[in-house]
Structure formats: structure tokens, C-alpha cells
Amino acid sequence: MANGGVVEMMQYGGYVLALAAQRNEVPALATVKEQDSRLEPPRLPLATRGSRIIDRLGYLVRLRCVNWYGAHMHELVVGGLHKQPLSSLVRSIHVLGFNCVRLPYSLEMHLRRPDARPRDAALLANPELQNMTALAIFDATVKALVDARIMVVLNNHQGKAMWCCSEDDGEGLWYSQEYSEEDWLQSLRLLARRYREEPYVVGFDLRNELRGIPAPVAWSLGLYPQGYRFWPQWGLSGGGKGDWGDAALRAGAAVLQEKSDALIVVEGLDFSTDLRGVRQRPLHREPLLRGRVVYEAHDYCWYHVNFFRAWLLYWLSLGWAAEVFWIAKVTAEPLELVAKLRRVALAAGHGGPPELRCGLRLMCxxxxxxxxxxxxxxxxxxxxxxxxxxxxxxxxxxxxxxxxxxxxxxxxxxxxxxxxxxxxxxxxxxxxxxxxxxxxxxxxxxxxxxxxxxxxxxxxxxxxxxxxxxxxxxxxxxxxxxxxxxxxxxxxxxxxxxxxxxxxxxxxxxxxxxxxxxxxxxxxxxxxxxxxxxxxxxxxxxxxxxxxxxxPSLPDGIIGRNLCGRLLARDCVQQDGLNIERGYNFEVSEVQEGGALQRLATWKVVGHIIHQCQALGDRLLLMAGERSGEDAFYESMQLVEWPTQSKVREVPLKFEPSYIESEWPRGILSGSTQTFFTCHEKNAFSEWVFVFATPET
Structure with missing residues (x-):
């Protein structure tokens, strides 16, 4: 698009890219300022200016939307209500940083079965919603979101209450054999009226993923397919029953008649991957829709250049052949006691380094x-x-x-x-x-x-x-x-x-x-x-x-593992003849200009000399435990305050297996979370298991 910009709208599965349409021919960018994610009521409603979405005060708004599926499917309610209370799900959406939810629904739920009572099995974690109607539960979902100041974009996903989408389901247009265009427009009008006074219902996504329909369905609707399919168009000369641009204009006008401050979200053709019709029929320039239009596109792996490989890997990763392609699978194991590392350091009377770092060693x-x-x-x-x-x-x-x-x-x-x-x-x-x-x-x-x-x-x-x-x-x-x-x-x-x-x-x-x-x-x-x-x-x-x-290289050290800034932790060059499988001399030094070392601390460590520093900070040192062999150390690590050589505590390895081999990568990530990690192979090197533990604050 000539004047398109990017506004984030994220959903699980495909990635939703929303383009705010232009209101004025020359955007007034000087008045647009970025603000926080969640909006206070005085900042609503929203509008578009140039390539941006703005609030009532003219500040830039970034929609961080997650797609909450379910109400458009056969259960007639949003997903997850059988596992967690509605309030907990809404709280999770907020905690994860989303300020907006795209809420799909079906015409069947809204127009044909609004009084249907969903199965209790779909509401196990929400007994207060049991025996309520589908539309009442939809209302309760919207209310829970807006009470948390989370914006809502209502999306008419399809006519029938079912999974979406394919080109054989007969739902590729905005109307079908069971639901007319007037049904669709009526639903949008009624919902716009229903939520007219709710400022946090900020927009209406008119229809999900326009696509082809089978030829027999097209003939029954009075359309003329091209071969075995009929595909909707955008910007047909003179309009017509297959012109999505014309239909979206009618739908947008119907919504704005009831809720004049709503955003009108218009998806592209071909499963919402094709917005070329905007050039031929730019809806954002229609007087009825000025300052209201947001264009939406969906992105899937199979639409990219290496189609066959992406498609093959996508499907194989779901089933029996996953191990053929994967070199890593992510799992979570409990490392709760290791996770207390930072809290223990604080309790010992010092804050420790802002970040403990360690590097990684080569695995087989x-x-x-x-x-x-x-x-x-x-x-x-x-x-x-x-x-x-x-x-x-x-x-x-x-x-x-x-x-x-x-x-x-x-x-x-x-x-x-x-x-x-x-x-x-x-x-x-x-x-x-x-x-x-x-x-x-x-x-x-x-x-x-x-x-x-x-x-x-x-x-x-x-x-x-x-x-x-x-x-x-x-x-x-x-x-x-x-x-x-x-x-x-x-x-x-x-x-x-x-x-x-x-x-x-x-x-x-x-x-x-x-x-x-x-x-x-x-x-x-x-x-x-x-x-x-x-x-x-x-x-x-x-x-x-x-x-x-x-x-520039530093002597005998790995940056990020036993090096922290100019500090170097290592075993001493001179050992005193003690059996180094039971104890050895160890030091922390400062690397001077030219590579010379100035020793800051030295002491005798109990353990195996192969297993030394796991992470080095400006006052703390995480070392292997005393129970160590040539190939691995077992059961625990030691948290040491190296300037005084005092051991703060033992840190048990509370995960399976309860040891770390010498070749395994491990340590504390270079980030603010102080997350400890290690990884190891399983199933004859066909799978790598990554173990993470984030410290308590």
C-alpha cells in the first residue's frame, strides 16, 4: 500500500497484520505520540490518521491483540472456560501484555441459537456460567475484558458454528447457502447497537478470511464459478454479488449507523493474504468510512517462497515423524531451589551482580x-x-x-x-x-x-x-x-x-x-x-x-562463562600436589592491559578440577558441587562469595537427571531474569531437552 503502516495484531497460529488506512491525503504526523499499552477511558474511542491508529487525544495507539477463539465453534463459548475461571483467563491476557482481544463469533450463535445453553463440560471451571445462554456468556466475556480495560474487536468468523477454514466449507464469502448477506449485515448492526455504549468495544472485524467456494455452492447462489471454484473479487467494475469491496462498504456503513466511533477492520482476499484490492477500491477514502478503516492481513508459513518444505515441516512437526527434523524440543523441568539463587544472595546481605553470566560449551x-x-x-x-x-x-x-x-x-x-x-x-x-x-x-x-x-x-x-x-x-x-x-x-x-x-x-x-x-x-x-x-x-x-x-582475546577464559568484565575465574597454574580429583587451588583475578593477571582471591576448592566456575559475577561465583567425577557433577552446586571465599549455600539440582555432565551447556542467561539453564540429549541425539528456571524475586 502506498501509505500503509504497521499496527500489531497478534493471534495464535497465523500472524495478523493490521494496516491502518489513511484518513487524510497528507498524514499529520507531528501530533502523534506513543503512549502506554492499556488505555484509560478518556482516550477512547479510536480513529485512524494516515497510517496510524490514534486515540481521542491524537496519540498513537498500538493494538496488541490476541485472538480468543471458541465462540465461533460448535461449543458456542470462548475456549478455556473448562480449564480456568473467566477472570483468570482475562488476567493472563493482561499480564502477558496484550491490550486487545479479537473475539470471533458465528452467525449461528448470534442469530439462530442465541438462547442455546452450552454444554456444562465446556464451562467446568465457571459454574456461574452454566445454564446461561450462549449470547449471555458472550456478553459476560466482553464485560470481563472491558472491566480489565482490554479493548475488544468483534469478528464475524463465519455463518455456521464450526472450525474455520477451507475452500470446501461453503463459507468463503460473507454469505452462504444458509445465511444471506442481509443476515450478516443484521448481525453486525445488532452487535454494534448492543455494545454502542461500551467504549472498549473499539472495532468490528467484518468477516474472516475471504476465500473460494465450490462451484456447486456458487451456482446455487447465482454466481458464475471459474472452473471448480468461485473466488470473490475486490473492486469489480460496477460491483456485483462477488465484490468484497462493495460488501465491506455496506457492512461498515451498517456498523457505523449504530456505533459511529467504531473501527472498521477489513480483511484481504485469499484467506486474508491479499490486499491488492485496496489499490483498486480504497475503502478508507470512502466518505462514509473516513478515519475508521483498518486493513488486516494474515500470514502463514505455506504462503512463503519455500512452500513445499515449509508445508512438509509444518505437518511432520505435528505427528509421528517430528524427530526426523527436530534438533530441539523445549520442555520445562522444576529447578525451584536453583531458582532461589537471587533471593538467597539478597538474604545473605549483598545484592550480588546485576547479572550473573556464563557462557556455553560445545555439546556432542x-x-x-x-x-x-x-x-x-x-x-x-x-x-x-x-x-x-x-x-x-x-x-x-x-x-x-x-x-x-x-x-x-x-x-x-x-x-x-x-x-x-x-x-x-x-x-x-x-x-x-x-x-x-x-x-x-x-x-x-x-x-x-x-x-x-x-x-x-x-x-x-x-x-x-x-x-x-x-x-x-x-x-x-x-x-x-x-x-x-x-x-x-x-x-x-x-x-x-x-x-x-x-x-x-x-x-x-x-x-x-x-x-x-x-x-x-x-x-x-x-x-x-x-x-x-x-x-x-x-x-x-x-x-x-x-x-x-x-x-581481542583474553587468557584462559571464555567470555560470558568464567569471565565477567575484566574478572577471570580459573584453577591456579601451580597446584600443591594434592589429588586434584579431591581438591585443587582456585583463583579469581583481574585482567590488566596487555593480558597480565592481578590475583584478587585464591582458595582451595573441594571437588573435581574438571568442574569449576559455572557463572561469575562481581561478588558471587556459582561453582560445581563437591560430589564430582571426571564426567559430571552431581546433586548440587555451590554459591560462593568469592572476595571472602565464604560459601553462601548449597544449591540442590532438583531436576531429572540430578547431575550435569561436563559437556552440557549450562549457566545463567545474560538477561535481567537470572534464568538458569542447561540442556542435554535424549533418544540417541534425536531430541535436545532444555531445562530453565527463573529465580524468584
């Missing part, structure tokens, strides 16, 4: 890095690897039979431990959601990942045609391309994306095949990739060369 098969605040990025550690099998495989080595797996561009997962917005598959916690989504690299068609590294939010990818880890007879022609992470500062996890940065650079390389070598730990593909230094040429012998430009 998966690497995890912190990106942004309270977010992780998980991806395969190598472009190709051996996945060992319990039964016979095409290949075998001294460990056993295996198959070859490869790093696909979609095998990158973004995981948020403290998200305000729920995605499909999110795990709800007291402070929001643990959420995960794939974050694919936009590689050219036919190219594979042959080397990958992530530094400071930028991925460097060696890409070339052919499979990663395949045998090479000579040097292969590839390209180096950088991809920058954008959108990490956004609240919505779906806003994060990789975007190419700069032009690709030609690069020749040669690696051994991933199936070469009987011991992958010391020969062949694994050590070559582990030692790959991004120098052009034959790397098959693990040759080293000049590395790509990196930031």
Missing part, C-alpha cells in the same frame, strides 16, 4: 550460544556428523554402525526463556513462556552448509553446491557469506531473522569425507572441521593458517 552434536537477553541459539556443531544406530547401518566404525546427518539451513533454533508472547508449542511459566522456533538461513537454492560459525550475532557460512561431508577429488568452489541476526531486541520471537550482509566472497576448499576414518575423534572429517581456520585451500590434513579477524 549441538552447539548453543547466547544471543540477546534470555535467548539461546542452538545449531548442529558440524555441517555433517555420524549418528550412531542401535542396529545395522550403511557405515560403521570402532564405536558401531551409524548414518550420516547434515546441517540443513532450517536446523537453527531460537529459544527464549522469558517470552511475553506464546507461540505454537510454547511452555507457559509463571512469568511468560518458554518458546522456540526455527530460524532458517536464507541460502541460495541448491547450496549446502560446509562450514559455519557464529560470533557476535553474525553467522559466517561457507556454502557450496553438493552435500556437506561428501568425498572431494579436488578443490571445491564455494562462497563465504555473512548473515547478521536482526530483531533480537523485539519482544516477538518471530521478528528475529537472518539477513545476508555484504556480498559473497569466492572460496576454494577441500575436506575429507565424513565417513573416512575408523576413529572420528582423531582422524578424518571431525578434526579437520574442528581445526578449520577459514583459510582458502586444501584443509584435508587439518592445516592451520591465518584466522578471520576476531576481537
Amino acid at each position: 552434536g549441538t552447539e548453543v550460544q547466547q544471543v540477546g537477553r534470555d535467548r539461546l541459539l542452538a545449531f548442529p556443531a558440524r555441517p555433517a556428523w555420524r549418528r550412531y544406530l542401535r542396529s545395522d547401518g550403511e557405515f560403521s566404525d570402532f564405536i558401531g554402525p551409524y548414518e550420516i546427518k547434515r546441517f540443513e539451513p532450517s536446523d537453527i533454533w531460537l529459544i527464549g526463556a522469558y517470552e511475553p508472547i506464546a507461540l505454537e508449542g510454547s511452555v507457559q511459566i509463571s512469568s511468560g513462556y518458554i518458546s522456540a522456533r526455527r530460524l532458517p538461513l536464507p541460502l541460495p537454492e541448491g547450496h549446502s552448509i560446509h562450514a559455519f560459525k557464529l560470533e557476535n550475532g553474525c553467522a559466517t557460512v561457507l556454502m557450496a553446491r553438493g552435500l556437506s561431508g561428501e568425498a572431494m577429488e579436488g578443490l571445491k568452489d564455494g562462497r563465504l557469506q555473512k548473515f547478521r541476526l536482526y530483531g533480537l531486541e523485539e519482544e516477538d520471537l518471530r521478528a528475529v531473522r537472518f539477513q545476508a550482509e555484504g556480498d559473497p566472497v569466492p572460496f576454494k576448499f577441500k575436506f575429507p569425507a565424513v565417513f573416512q576414518g575408523h576413529d572420528p575423534r582423531g582422524e578424518g572429517y571431525y578434526p579437520v572441521l574442528d581445526n578449520f581456520d577459514w583459510k582458502e585451500g586444501d584443509q584435508s590434513e587439518g592445516a592451520r593458517g591465518k584466522r578471520l579477524e576476531r576481537g
Whole structure:
């Protein structure tokens, strides 16, 4: 759209994008100011100005809407009333930061069955609503929302009370064989009149997802299908029974006759993905609708470029084959006692650091890095690897039979431990959601990942045609391309994306095949990739060369794990001969200019020298517990005030399994929540379980 702008309207499943239509030919932007999410009554009603939605005072309003499904379906009531009280559901909507609810309903519920009494099973958590009519429960839902100062956009989803949507349900237009256009207009008029005096009912979404209808249905309605379908249009010459633009104008006028200050939300064609009709018939310029129109579009994965892959992954992720594609599934385990870390530190008489940080170590098969605040990025550690099998495989080595797996561009997962917005598959916690989504690299068609590294939010990818880890007879022609992470500062996890940065650079390389070598730990593909230094040429012998430009390094430390600013925690270079499996000398030092270390504290730690600092702060240190072996530490961690070397307390590991292996990523995320995390594999590396615990405040 020439003068379109973006207003957030979020829903579970598809993403709703609302475009506020223009009121004046030249927007008066100077008077538009951003305000808080929830609105006080004096700021209502809303209107549109230019590409924005504004309040009564002229300030910008961002609609943060969640779609509350259910009243349009066969139960005739909003979803969730069988699980939680209505007041609790409304409170959750507010706590999660939404200021608006899109409330779908059906013509069947409103016009044909308003006195129907929904099943008690749909209202188990709300006995006071049992024996009430469907329309009365709808009223109660609206009242609960507006009492909480949450705005409501009523949406006529369809005629029949059922699931939506398909092109075979006969509900693709604003009228059907069972419900006429006049029924539709009457419903909008009656609801606008019903809520005329309620300022928090701010808008009417006229009809959900206009789409095709089957040819027999079209013939019965006096329409002329094109082949086996009839599709509505927007802006037909002279209008007509299939012109959505004309119908939306009539519906908007009907609403405004009863509630003159309502927003008129108009969805696009083709399941609300196509708003091109606005150019041909711009409803926001109609005198009857000036300052009222908001355009709405829906976004689904199968409407994007890589249609087949997105569609296949979508369906496979729902059923039996999910483990084939997933490298991570998110679960929540109780770490309540670890979660008390911050509270205990406060009780001990000091506030501790504003943020405890720790970095991440390489896992066998998966690497995890912190990106942004309270977010992780998980991806395969190598472009190709051996996945060992319990039964016979095409290949075998001294460990056993295996198959070859490869790093696909979609095998990158973004995981948020403290998200305000729920995605499909999110795990709800007291402070929001643990959420995960794939974050694919936009590689050219036919190219594979042959080397990958992530530094400071930028991925460097060696890409070339052919499979990663395949045998090479000579040097292969590839390209180096950088991809920058954008959108990490956004609240919505779906806003994060990789975007190419700069032009690709030609690069020749040669690696051994991933199936070469009987011991992958010391020969062949694994050590070559582990030692790959991004120098052009034959790397098959693990040759080293000049590395790509990196930031300044600090001695013997990992930034974010045992480094906090200029502080470094490590075992002492000199040990006193004590059995280091039972105790060792440990120190915290300050890194001086030039890399010299000034020791600030030293003491003898009981435990195994392999398991040391888990997170370092300016006064606190989180260390492995005393019960430690070479491969793991068990049962607890220690919270230490390192300037005095005093142990604040033991922190039990109250989750399954009650140990942490040396190779597992773990620590406290670099965010304000002080969330502790760890992750480990399950089911022969087909699934990675992420465990999170957010401290009590």
C-alpha cells in the first residue's frame, strides 16, 4: 500500500497484520505520540490518521491483540472456560501484555441459537456460567475484558458454528447457502447497537478470511464459478454479488449507523493474504468510512517462497515423524531451589551482580550460544556428523554402525526463556513462556552448509553446491557469506531473522569425507572441521593458517562463562600436589592491559578440577558441587562469595537427571531474569531437552 503502516495484531497460529488506512491525503504526523499499552477511558474511542491508529487525544495507539477463539465453534463459548475461571483467563491476557482481544463469533450463535445453553463440560471451571445462554456468556466475556480495560474487536468468523477454514466449507464469502448477506449485515448492526455504549468495544472485524467456494455452492447462489471454484473479487467494475469491496462498504456503513466511533477492520482476499484490492477500491477514502478503516492481513508459513518444505515441516512437526527434523524440543523441568539463587544472595546481605553470566560449551552434536537477553541459539556443531544406530547401518566404525546427518539451513533454533508472547508449542511459566522456533538461513537454492560459525550475532557460512561431508577429488568452489541476526531486541520471537550482509566472497576448499576414518575423534572429517581456520585451500590434513579477524582475546577464559568484565575465574597454574580429583587451588583475578593477571582471591576448592566456575559475577561465583567425577557433577552446586571465599549455600539440582555432565551447556542467561539453564540429549541425539528456571524475586 502506498501509505500503509504497521499496527500489531497478534493471534495464535497465523500472524495478523493490521494496516491502518489513511484518513487524510497528507498524514499529520507531528501530533502523534506513543503512549502506554492499556488505555484509560478518556482516550477512547479510536480513529485512524494516515497510517496510524490514534486515540481521542491524537496519540498513537498500538493494538496488541490476541485472538480468543471458541465462540465461533460448535461449543458456542470462548475456549478455556473448562480449564480456568473467566477472570483468570482475562488476567493472563493482561499480564502477558496484550491490550486487545479479537473475539470471533458465528452467525449461528448470534442469530439462530442465541438462547442455546452450552454444554456444562465446556464451562467446568465457571459454574456461574452454566445454564446461561450462549449470547449471555458472550456478553459476560466482553464485560470481563472491558472491566480489565482490554479493548475488544468483534469478528464475524463465519455463518455456521464450526472450525474455520477451507475452500470446501461453503463459507468463503460473507454469505452462504444458509445465511444471506442481509443476515450478516443484521448481525453486525445488532452487535454494534448492543455494545454502542461500551467504549472498549473499539472495532468490528467484518468477516474472516475471504476465500473460494465450490462451484456447486456458487451456482446455487447465482454466481458464475471459474472452473471448480468461485473466488470473490475486490473492486469489480460496477460491483456485483462477488465484490468484497462493495460488501465491506455496506457492512461498515451498517456498523457505523449504530456505533459511529467504531473501527472498521477489513480483511484481504485469499484467506486474508491479499490486499491488492485496496489499490483498486480504497475503502478508507470512502466518505462514509473516513478515519475508521483498518486493513488486516494474515500470514502463514505455506504462503512463503519455500512452500513445499515449509508445508512438509509444518505437518511432520505435528505427528509421528517430528524427530526426523527436530534438533530441539523445549520442555520445562522444576529447578525451584536453583531458582532461589537471587533471593538467597539478597538474604545473605549483598545484592550480588546485576547479572550473573556464563557462557556455553560445545555439546556432542549441538552447539548453543547466547544471543540477546534470555535467548539461546542452538545449531548442529558440524555441517555433517555420524549418528550412531542401535542396529545395522550403511557405515560403521570402532564405536558401531551409524548414518550420516547434515546441517540443513532450517536446523537453527531460537529459544527464549522469558517470552511475553506464546507461540505454537510454547511452555507457559509463571512469568511468560518458554518458546522456540526455527530460524532458517536464507541460502541460495541448491547450496549446502560446509562450514559455519557464529560470533557476535553474525553467522559466517561457507556454502557450496553438493552435500556437506561428501568425498572431494579436488578443490571445491564455494562462497563465504555473512548473515547478521536482526530483531533480537523485539519482544516477538518471530521478528528475529537472518539477513545476508555484504556480498559473497569466492572460496576454494577441500575436506575429507565424513565417513573416512575408523576413529572420528582423531582422524578424518571431525578434526579437520574442528581445526578449520577459514583459510582458502586444501584443509584435508587439518592445516592451520591465518584466522578471520576476531576481537581481542583474553587468557584462559571464555567470555560470558568464567569471565565477567575484566574478572577471570580459573584453577591456579601451580597446584600443591594434592589429588586434584579431591581438591585443587582456585583463583579469581583481574585482567590488566596487555593480558597480565592481578590475583584478587585464591582458595582451595573441594571437588573435581574438571568442574569449576559455572557463572561469575562481581561478588558471587556459582561453582560445581563437591560430589564430582571426571564426567559430571552431581546433586548440587555451590554459591560462593568469592572476595571472602565464604560459601553462601548449597544449591540442590532438583531436576531429572540430578547431575550435569561436563559437556552440557549450562549457566545463567545474560538477561535481567537470572534464568538458569542447561540442556542435554535424549533418544540417541534425536531430541535436545532444555531445562530453565527463573529465580524468584
